Amino acid sequence: xxHIVFGIGITxxxxxxxxxxxxxxxxxxxxxxxxDPNSQxxxxxxxxxxxxxxxxxxAGEPPAYGLWCALGAGLAWAFMAMQVNAILAIxxxxxxxxxxxxxxxxxxxLGRTASLAKFGQPVYVDIIKSMTTVTMAHAFIAIFxxxxxxxxxxxALGHPFPLPLLALIWGVALGAAGSATGNPYYGxxxxxxxQKFGAGVPISASGNxxxxxxxxxxxxxxxxxxxxxxxxxxxxxxxxxIVFLELWRTILFxxxxxxxGAIAVGVLMILxxxxxxxxxxxWARKNYGxxxxxxxxxx
Amino acid sequence: MSAVAAKPTAxxxxxxxxxxxxxxxxxxxLGLTYTISPGMGVMALIGIVIGGVMIGxxxxxxPVGGAPAAMGQAPGxxxxxxxxxxxxxxxxxxxxxxxxxxxxxxxxxxGGIGGGLMMAITCMMVNFVYVFGMxxxxxxxxxxxxxxxxxxxxxxxxxxxxxxxxxxxSFVGGVIGGILAGAGGTLIYIELLGLYEAxxxxxxxxxxxxxxxxxxxxxxxxxxxxFLVNAVLTAYNITGTIEGPHDPKFKRWPRAIVASAVxxxxxxxxxxxxxxx
Numbered sequence: 001x002x003h004i005v006f007g008i009g010i011t012x013x014x015x016x017x018x019x020x021x022x023x024x025x026x027x028x029x030x031x032x033x034x035x036d037p038n039s040q041x042x043x044x045x046x047x048x049x050x051x052x053x054x055x056x057x058x059a060g061e062p063p064a065y066g067l068w069c070a071l072g073a074g075l076a077w078a079f080m081a082m083q084v085n086a087i088l089a090i091x092x093x094x095x096x097x098x099x100x101x102x103x104x105x106x107x108x109x110l111g112r113t114a115s116l117a118k119f120g121q122p123v124y125v126d127i128i129k130s131m132t133t134v135t136m137a138h139a140f141i142a143i144f145x146x147x148x149x150x151x152x153x154x155x156a157l158g159h160p161f162p163l164p165l166l167a168l169i170w171g172v173a174l175g176a177a178g179s180a181t182g183n184p185y186y187g188x189x190x191x192x193x194x195q196k197f198g199a200g201v202p203i204s205a206s207g208n209x210x211x212x213x214x215x216x217x218x219x220x221x222x223x224x225x226x227x228x229x230x231x232x233x234x235x236x237x238x239x240x241x242i243v244f245l246e247l248w249r250t251i252l253f254x255x256x257x258x259x260x261g262a263i264a265v266g267v268l269m270i271l272x273x274x275x276x277x278x279x280x281x282x283w284a285r286k287n288y289g290x291x292x293x294x295x296x297x298x299x
Numbered sequence: 300m301s302a303v304a305a306k307p308t309a310x311x312x313x314x315x316x317x318x319x320x321x322x323x324x325x326x327x328x329l330g331l332t333y334t335i336s337p338g339m340g341v342m343a344l345i346g347i348v349i350g351g352v353m354i355g356x357x358x359x360x361x362p363v364g365g366a367p368a369a370m371g372q373a374p375g376x377x378x379x380x381x382x383x384x385x386x387x388x389x390x391x392x393x394x395x396x397x398x399x400x401x402x403x404x405x406x407x408x409x410g411g412i413g414g415g416l417m418m419a420i421t422c423m424m425v426n427f428v429y430v431f432g433m434x435x436x437x438x439x440x441x442x443x444x445x446x447x448x449x450x451x452x453x454x455x456x457x458x459x460x461x462x463x464x465x466x467x468x469s470f471v472g473g474v475i476g477g478i479l480a481g482a483g484g485t486l487i488y489i490e491l492l493g494l495y496e497a498x499x500x501x502x503x504x505x506x507x508x509x510x511x512x513x514x515x516x517x518x519x520x521x522x523x524x525x526f527l528v529n530a531v532l533t534a535y536n537i538t539g540t541i542e543g544p545h546d547p548k549f550k551r552w553p554r555a556i557v558a559s560a561v562x563x564x565x566x567x568x569x570x571x572x573x574x575x576x
Contacts, residue, residue, distance in 0.1 A: 241424075
């Protein structure tokens, strides 16, 4: 019983860490413009729309976070092998990993933006100075939380995988959940804030991203501030739910019927999420209604 | 040309000669494995090939919209095919590896459910953001009616787009893809773990308890690597975006099955070589 209570406490803590990690990951990727919407940031100068948006999408979010989290965890693991206190070791490992992220962000921005020179897009040095550190700060939060939750899974819950491998797995999952949930909000709601609310961006509008703010030109920190409210929070909830429910069903139900208990609970949770998803879909169809009448659409 | 404008040729056009070459390569690799490790090695390789094929086939179910989905221009999840499948499958592998001591059947099913649960949560949150964050209902661009619910789709597509969000069939496809990918990844891990647990003690002149962490780590790394190989290979077969099992591109799966089998066999052969020589 004590073991289960301890496990539930650790599970709750990992869920909380994962929620913060997911939120920070999405905000970092939006400030750095690393997700799929960056295709528009790259396209805009080619369509004649010069901008001051950061641009570091030389790798997708999942492999990038897989690398940074594995790096942070590997270094933390090495520090722990040198008898450094676990918390200090994780902090030091993550700091070093964030430096790699900073180098990646700087070289990616310079490389991607320089490739647009023929379209007249300048490389802004002040953007590197002001944005890179902000993405690094958010990346540190995301990497630290992920490595910390992996250490809890490994050390306290006894998962067989070593810390760096766990961090690689959950880093990729973090990037996948964060980009899947957060990208549409950044791409549609923020970059195309000038388009109609409640409809997708027409393909003909591609590249015409919003470039001006209330005062002066829009920058990427504004984007992070805006997207964090819904996109970042939703990404956090998504990754938090994934980590929490995966651990929760294992800790509580794995001993029932030699593992089949956890499987049955997993199936039940998938069915619950299916019902919620269907409810959301039907709710939208009823409340928002069709864009055109059915007859025209079928024709 | 954007990914949306690049219409798929749809077909599951299969090149019989290439398929035959693939099958011959698979048989050659199996034969080579038989020569160096007739019993355990061949059985492990067969498990790895089955796992790889499950990952490759499962990835076709995952609804991925890529960059156009991020602007609400196309349905699906706004990220890459390989990465989303890898995220789901690795989450499954995490659960499956934990349950490894409970036997291969429980571990593989646990891995599958872990992957399916990750995809169910992710797909639900994608629709949540589309509907409550952006005010956009789900609509498919490839079919007039959802094959599962029968809901009409065309009139829910906003002007100038291919559709948006995740219609119910895409959600179900995502969950099936996560289940297959998670189960396949776990099967590869279990097969390699069994092989390494049996061979490492002799190879390293150590007790089984001493080699267990090394066996777990090496098997885990090979499982992750094989995962990425198969997911990326399938992404090339899909070329960009896919809506799920109702998408015409889904018919291309036979090509990916053969390619995944050959690639998994080759990678698995290398994984077996490190203990067989």
